[in-house]
Amino acid sequence: MATLTKKRKAAVEKFDGTKLYDLTQATQIVKQVSTTKFDATVDIAVRLGVDPKKSTEMVRGTVSLPHGTGRTVKVLVLADPAKCEEALAAGADMAGLDDYVEKIKGGWTDVDVIICTPAVMAKVGALGRVLGPRGLMPNPKTGTVTMDVAKATKEVKAGKIDFKVDKSGIIHAVIGKASFDVTKLTENAQEILQALVKLKPSTAKGAYIKSINISSTMSPGIKVDPRVVNA
8 A cells, every 4th residue: 555645644634535525615625735836726527427338428518617727728720811810819829720730740739729610620630640639639519610710719718628528437627726716616616517417418327426526636536425416
């Protein structure tokens, strides 16, 4: 069994690892046990009562966090020159087409979100092997394939995130930074949970929200009572 470091031991002594907390209590504890020298990212992990192998139970969607993620998101827009101008004016970090397509083919992926127009999807689709594994492939379902690249860019910059259930039936999402106050972290978490409830597959049986954990970078996870959400 691994030996706990002094910081880790001090952190786990600040809460009951067997207890289920409400969202406000959980975010308060996460802030208390976050001891990194940098502004740690706070994440939520939600285990769903779905079978991701079934296409009818694949939970995926987007949500605009009311208080953003606290992270600087680097946005690349792939489109024709006119749309690129719109994107750059809206705050995109980079915009273009052929030059970036070639860079990506060579393995370049120094970007957080890629937005494109439907007209260039033939070229973007060829980048699937590079972008797919990194979660960067534009998709109409997440609003990253659109004619309104300016709106999409502003939304992403303001805190819009996309999420997708993994093979284990878990949704992982960022809800902010440890420097956020408790209210902001709690409201961001609530926004994600409400979005998940709306996306509940009609074929899902039993409890839909099976477990919820909130943690920050390198901190222990705090268990949240899922019964309130299921109710």
